[in-house]
Amino acid sequence: MLRLQRVEPTPALWADRASYEDRLIFHTEPWLRFVAQAQRAEPVLATISDGSRTVGHFTGLLTKRYGLRILGSPMAGWTTSYLGFNLDPAVPRREALQALMPFAFDDLGAAHLEIRDRGLAETDLEGLGLRWAAAPTAVIDLSPSEDALFAAMASACRRNIRKADKSGVVIEEVPGDDPTFADDFYSQLRDVFAKQNLVPTYSIERVRTLIRSLGPAGSILLLRARDADGRCIATAIMPWYHRTMYFWGGASYREHQQVRPNEALIWYALRWARERGVTEFDFVGGNSYKAKYGTTDVPVPWARRSRSPLVAGLRDAAKEGFALKQRAVARLARAR
Structure with missing residues (x-):
């Protein structure tokens, strides 16, 4: 036993x-x-x-x-x-x-x-x-060649990656001590949530704490996408360790999404991870938009x-209360 x-x-x-x-x-x-x-x-x-x-x-x-x-x-x-x-x-x-x-x-x-x-x-x-809920995650096997990984993506996704390149989008790796990265990421994250009339579910301090904690160990990849004019238009945070890289967060400004920086960020991260012997990319969740990258769903209940039962009820009530609070804060922010 x-x-x-x-x-x-x-x-x-x-x-x-x-x-x-x-x-x-x-x-x-x-x-x-x-x-x-x-x-x-x-x-x-x-x-x-x-x-x-x-x-x-x-x-x-x-x-x-x-x-x-x-x-x-x-x-x-x-x-x-x-x-x-x-x-x-x-x-x-x-x-x-x-x-x-x-x-x-x-x-x-x-x-x-x-x-x-x-x-x-x-x-x-x-x-x-x-009690449990199905909570699948979308993963990409990085074992195939770079050409095979690219070919496994949906044709529209491949076109978007090429469009980003032709539009002059450049992906840069950001050191963990960059004082502006967390601000860039969080500003873009607010714009992402605003599209759904919501606010981010965590504060900028959580982003800073994550970078401070993982940066010294070298187990986090921070990426910034710049447009042809040098403006930061998208960012991504990718922790990695052992055989897996994880998509912790990504964000971009809506006004620049037509040059497809998000797909360019993911494609850069996949190649970066593969070159370092990482064998799996985990999107941490199974949203349908991730399927265009050639993912496989893995069940993780x-x-x-x-x-x-009283404690179980309190847990469910807390979850519902958080969602209501998030929407209320968003409404107040729009009213100012």
Whole structure:
């Protein structure tokens, strides 16, 4: 029987966690530092043992809502795609999930648990008292040649990439200490949300915290697109680690979208990642517009369990309340 035990972070622990093949950037110390600061949350690291043998690790963060302890691995709104487990390949993920329940609710005293683990399937969740939603993500296999990757895109997407090039759009890599990048990105992000009569779901400080946390480790690619006149018209933020690059955020000004900077940014990132041995590009979500890049949908269910129906109701109410608040703030901004 598997058992989880909370442990303190040490260099030896981080080294062991980094030896697992299913490791993701979201399991690393810099990423957890980013989430902890942005969400005022407390990281939870646990070893998973089978008898006296360590067979994996669990990663989560504790926070409080309505005075209740919440264990997120991760929580929605944390701009963090997956957490969950790092496991020996011989260990079934369902068994690790079963062992997580008493750890979360008894050992940690959590009232609510959410988990999204890249390796969990819906069949792993059945019969464990969990509710879940299908949350597929769109990925691109970077193993084929550059020509094959380009050919796999929709013809309209290929035309847009060529149009950007002919229009004089230039993509530049931005160092992490650039003092203007976060401002450029957030200004463009506000314009993207304004198109839908909304405001961004996070502040500019979260962008700055992400860059500060990941920049020293060299695990984030910041891209800026300039038009023929040298104006910054689009930006993208791409964390990467081990075998995967992630699309954390991208934004552009509506008035310049006719020169197609967004497609040019993605195409640059795909080639950049592939040249460095990265084998997968994860769009972090399955919106239909991503299919034009030749993506494949991968199911990654988002599961949750609460100590009581009341807590589950509070969680759903909080989610609905956030959406209403976002629209209200947007209306006030338009009225000024």
